[in-house]
Amino acid sequence: MFADWQSIIDDFKAVVPRVDFWSLRLVQDETETLHVRDDVLQPPSLVQSRGAHISFIDRGGMAYAATSALNREGLRTACERALDWLAFSRRHALIAADSMPRPGYSGSYATAVHIPWEAWSLEDKLGRLQDINRELNIDKAIVDRQAQLSRRRSQVTLVTSDAVSIDQQFHYLFPGYAAVANRGAQTQMRSGGGWGSARQGGLEQLDGFAFPDSARQVAEQALALVEAPECPSATADVLLMPSQMMLQIHESIGHPLELDRILGDERNYAGTSFVSLDMFGSYRYGSELLNVTFDPGITQEMASYAFDDEGTPAEHRYLIRDGLLERPLGGVVSQSRAGTAGVANARASDWNRPAIDRMANLNLEPGTNSLDELIASLEYGVLMDTNRSWSIDDSRNKFQFGCELGQLIENGELKGLVRNPNYRGISATFWRNLTAVGDAGSFEVWGTPYCGKGEPNQMVQVGHASPACVFRDVEIFGGV
Amino acid sequence: MVKRSCNVQAYFKDLSEKLCAGLPQGEVLLLNYQGEDSDFVRLNSNKVRQAGHVRQQTLHLDLIGNGRETSASLPLSAQLDNDMVRAQRLLGRLREQLPLLPEDPHLNFAGEVHNSSHHGDNRLPAANEALEQLISVARGLDLVGVWAGGEMSHGFANSLGQFNWHSACSFNLDWSIYREGDKAVKQNYAGFTWDSDNLVQKIAQARNTLKLLGRKPRILEPGQYRVFLTPSALYELMQMVSWGGFGLKSHRTAQTPLLGMVREGATLHKDINISEHHSDGLTPRFTRAGFIKPHSVELIKNGAYRECLANRRSAREFDTAVNCGSEQPQSLHIAGGDLQQNDVYTALDTGLYISNLWYCNFSDRNHCRITGMTRFACLWVEQGEPVAPVNVMRFDESIYHILGDQLDALTREHEHILDTASYGWRSDASARLPGALVNDFTFTL
Numbered sequence: 001m002f003a004d005w006q007s008i009i010d011d012f013k014a015v016v017p018r019v020d021f022w023s024l025r026l027v028q029d030e031t032e033t034l035h036v037r038d039d040v041l042q043p044p045s046l047v048q049s050r051g052a053h054i055s056f057i058d059r060g061g062m063a064y065a066a067t068s069a070l071n072r073e074g075l076r077t078a079c080e081r082a083l084d085w086l087a088f089s090r091r092h093a094l095i096a097a098d099s100m101p102r103p104g105y106s107g108s109y110a111t112a113v114h115i116p117w118e119a120w121s122l123e124d125k126l127g128r129l130q131d132i133n134r135e136l137n138i139d140k141a142i143v144d145r146q147a148q149l150s151r152r153r154s155q156v157t158l159v160t161s162d163a164v165s166i167d168q169q170f171h172y173l174f175p176g177y178a179a180v181a182n183r184g185a186q187t188q189m190r191s192g193g194g195w196g197s198a199r200q201g202g203l204e205q206l207d208g209f210a211f212p213d214s215a216r217q218v219a220e221q222a223l224a225l226v227e228a229p230e231c232p233s234a235t236a237d238v239l240l241m242p243s244q245m246m247l248q249i250h251e252s253i254g255h256p257l258e259l260d261r262i263l264g265d266e267r268n269y270a271g272t273s274f275v276s277l278d279m280f281g282s283y284r285y286g287s288e289l290l291n292v293t294f295d296p297g298i299t300q301e302m303a304s305y306a307f308d309d310e311g312t313p314a315e316h317r318y319l320i321r322d323g324l325l326e327r328p329l330g331g332v333v334s335q336s337r338a339g340t341a342g343v344a345n346a347r348a349s350d351w352n353r354p355a356i357d358r359m360a361n362l363n364l365e366p367g368t369n370s371l372d373e374l375i376a377s378l379e380y381g382v383l384m385d386t387n388r389s390w391s392i393d394d395s396r397n398k399f400q401f402g403c404e405l406g407q408l409i410e411n412g413e414l415k416g417l418v419r420n421p422n423y424r425g426i427s428a429t430f431w432r433n434l435t436a437v438g439d440a441g442s443f444e445v446w447g448t449p450y451c452g453k454g455e456p457n458q459m460v461q462v463g464h465a466s467p468a469c470v471f472r473d474v475e476i477f478g479g480v
Numbered sequence: 481m482v483k484r485s486c487n488v489q490a491y492f493k494d495l496s497e498k499l500c501a502g503l504p505q506g507e508v509l510l511l512n513y514q515g516e517d518s519d520f521v522r523l524n525s526n527k528v529r530q531a532g533h534v535r536q537q538t539l540h541l542d543l544i545g546n547g548r549e550t551s552a553s554l555p556l557s558a559q560l561d562n563d564m565v566r567a568q569r570l571l572g573r574l575r576e577q578l579p580l581l582p583e584d585p586h587l588n589f590a591g592e593v594h595n596s597s598h599h600g601d602n603r604l605p606a607a608n609e610a611l612e613q614l615i616s617v618a619r620g621l622d623l624v625g626v627w628a629g630g631e632m633s634h635g636f637a638n639s640l641g642q643f644n645w646h647s648a649c650s651f652n653l654d655w656s657i658y659r660e661g662d663k664a665v666k667q668n669y670a671g672f673t674w675d676s677d678n679l680v681q682k683i684a685q686a687r688n689t690l691k692l693l694g695r696k697p698r699i700l701e702p703g704q705y706r707v708f709l710t711p712s713a714l715y716e717l718m719q720m721v722s723w724g725g726f727g728l729k730s731h732r733t734a735q736t737p738l739l740g741m742v743r744e745g746a747t748l749h750k751d752i753n754i755s756e757h758h759s760d761g762l763t764p765r766f767t768r769a770g771f772i773k774p775h776s777v778e779l780i781k782n783g784a785y786r787e788c789l790a791n792r793r794s795a796r797e798f799d800t801a802v803n804c805g806s807e808q809p810q811s812l813h814i815a816g817g818d819l820q821q822n823d824v825y826t827a828l829d830t831g832l833y834i835s836n837l838w839y840c841n842f843s844d845r846n847h848c849r850i851t852g853m854t855r856f857a858c859l860w861v862e863q864g865e866p867v868a869p870v871n872v873m874r875f876d877e878s879i880y881h882i883l884g885d886q887l888d889a890l891t892r893e894h895e896h897i898l899d900t901a902s903y904g905w906r907s908d909a910s911a912r913l914p915g916a917l918v919n920d921f922t923f924t925l
Binding site for chain 2: 040041042043044045046047048049050051062063064065066067068069070071074077078081082084085086088089092093094095122123126143144180182184185186187189263264265267268269271272349350352353354389390391392393394395398400402420422424426452455456457458459478479480
């Protein structure tokens with residue numbers, strides 16, 4: 001149990017009304033951010049968040065209230081608000097709340113941290129960010145440079161009326177840098193060092209993002225992209241690097257497999273799914289090379305945990321095996337509604353939001369080809385690296401994605417860079433054109449802290465690990 | 481609710497005065513309060529999926545001294561002693577950090593004192609009663625959506641003696657009614673006062689449109705079509721343009737998607753007039769550094785680029801006046817044209833009526849080329865009559881065409897759109913936009 005949680009729990013127990021079931025989720029969060037832009041330190045920020053999420057189930061009704069007032073009076077008021085909505089939900093219930101499975105296991109989890117944030121002094125951290133800014137400053141055409149280092153520490157405790165108690169402590173690191181190059185009316189940005197992604201762990205995770213070693217290359221590539229020709233318009237093969245596979249998996253496998261989307265909860269906002277319940281167990285999602293897993297156990301991946309926010313123990317599961325669709329991404333509430341198996345992925349973005357089905361860690365398992373073999377297998381195509389544009393329909397079928405960097409491949413050899421590489425396709429057919437999967441040598445852990453979904457809206461971190469992959473006959477094009 | 485808002489204001493004033501009182505000479509403290517007391521009720525199949533209440537309050541501190549600045553925020557419990565202790569502790573951390581930072585050449589905060597206070601009346605209905613009515617009126621329909629309503633408050637105070645307050649009570653009911661598959665009518669009812677007749681009328685309209693959605697859908701081939709973009713569809717496009725399009729920093733670092741207007745003299749249609757209309761918006765008129773926003777900022781006039789939005793840091797860096805809190809518009813206004821709303825189908829003649837766009841992003845930022853999807857009740861229109869729904873299509877088109885050489889007309893009427901976003905907090909962004917009739921709009925997939 002974390003510091004001073006017990007007194008809040010005691011206060012809550014003193015005011016909680018008699019209901020069939022209650023749960024109390026306490027969240028304390030602190031994010032520290034350092035950011036240097038064009039050699040100028042932006043005001044450092046330290047953001048603290050702390051609050052309680054109270055859920056009641058009683059006589060067929062289900063409701064919640066959340067508050068940042070963690071004293072007895074604040075908790076009492078929150079309980080009253082939850083009771084108000086409990087009565088309303090009972091009259092108009094979508095879900096048979098009484099029959100929902102309840103958490104049955106207690107336990108704990110803590111991110112493995114080898115080099116803590118505090119191991120480097122503030123001056124040291126700022127010095128490194130200033131060094132990166134200097135490293136990015138290689139030409140007058142570099143018109144914007146930035147580097148950042150951010151740390152988030154999150155403590156989550158779930159207790160229930162059934163005496164379940166779960167403590168989880170997470171440490172996240174958000175590093176990265178970017179350079180913007182411009183000549184005339186042509187601007188290109190290149191990023192590196194983990195920009196836009198994150199990992200669980202301490203400062204030791206920087207090595208995995210090549211932070212800061214790739215800084216000069218980032219600036220050089222931004223400059224080169226400004227001068228590069230446009231990506232050709234053609235039907236060609238594409239070699240997607242893990243920094244783009246992340247997005248491809250996220251949008252066209254992750255979201256369509258979310259069970260609450262399939263059940264229609266998200267139709268007014270994030271959308272529905274081209275996947276229906278009858279497809280599980282028989283639908284060919286991709287080629288036989290496609291193996292996708294829900295894996296909460298890769299320590300440095302962003303959404304590793306022992307329990308989801310409904311209190312379900314998280315375990316490794318295949319969602320797609322040898323190309324065949326096996327199970328959706330749905331927590332126990334969705335599983336109960338749909339009458340199907342799922343995974344422990346009911347998650348809330350913070351104390352002020354209820355848990356819904358999210359992606360967590362969704363990974364594409366490695367194959368057998370080295371990166372050199374993948375390149376050599378292409379007669380004509382484009383390597384695409386680092387996502388920068390994403391768009392897909394509300395059924396998660398027709399997509400168009402763009403990357404920061406493209407590189408031509410001709411007769412099995414890498415050639416020159418091309419700018420504004422884009423490609424489009426249809427999820428239901430795209431994955432069947434997966435023709436080669438990289439081995440463990442190209443397998444990288446990525447993810448995004450910015451997956452948005454839900455009403456009210458929730459932004460959560462998700463992890464995606466993948467090797468480089470080859471897809472045949474893809475519609476590619478560039479800018480203008 | 482008004483009484484509660486006054487109580488919260490008094491609480492913030494008390495807290496801010498106590499924090500500023502103990503400040504050593506040479507330090508400046510900027511304090512921002514944000515509070516929300518909102519109900520959120522989620523519906524699926526015209527039944528309750530999740531219902532709840534969120535009460536949250538935070539205090540943001542900017543400590544400035546010796547040309548340096550650092551910041552922090554903490555949640556408030558509304559118990560003064562407790563909040564003072566935690567705020568003082570955090571202030572102590574910032575004070576220790578300040579001398580370790582380099583001087584900030586872009587430091588900028590309001591030096592003149594401008595006090596203000598705005599309390600929006602609470603004319604909201606009881607949320608459960610409004611939802612009872614919705615569920616009753618929509619009986620038999622597959623309605624999915626969310627009610628978000630309650631009070632939102634913002635406060636600013638600084639150690640120079642300035643105090644500003646802004647609170648408003650609003651609701652935003654956003655829903656879709658599905659016929660089958662992805663064929664649905666999207667609707668929204670948002671504002672400050674509840675009118676039952678308005679809701680009944682909207683649901684009746686939806687029932688009529690649902691009949692049309694039952695017809696065999698038209699499948700369009702990729703190509704170029706004459707289209708009408710509703711204000712909601714135009715809002716999706718303008719949110720993309722607003723992503724760096726109007727900010728001073730993005731202009732000076734050549735990252736604006738309107739780079740062609742800046743570097744090559746490109747223009748939009750002469751009838752395009754775009755402004756950030758601060759006084760017409762829902763956001764506070766004060767910024768988080770104590771600056772007072774001007775009445776409005778003219779961004780594009782007669783199709784030509786005029787002025788950028790400059791926040792406090794950009795204003796100092798590029799030596800201009802602060803004219804916004806955020807360089808992304810929060811109260812966007814596009815002037816209307818001559819086309820009357822009632823004549824839209826006739827003016828479209830044959831083409832696609834696009835009710836909503838979805839999931840837009842740039843396919844070529846340098847040329848403000850945007851891709852995205854049609855969504856909800858997009859209708860095929862022939863000889864001025866809607867005849868069938870259209871299966872979703874992907875578009876890929878430049879704003880220089882949509883609001884430039886391919887723009888045919890803008891509606892005279894505007895729609896006041898209240899942003900439905902609620903990431904962390906309910907958004908108070910809004911926009912007043914017309915609809916747009918456009919030729920040769922490109923669909924690709």
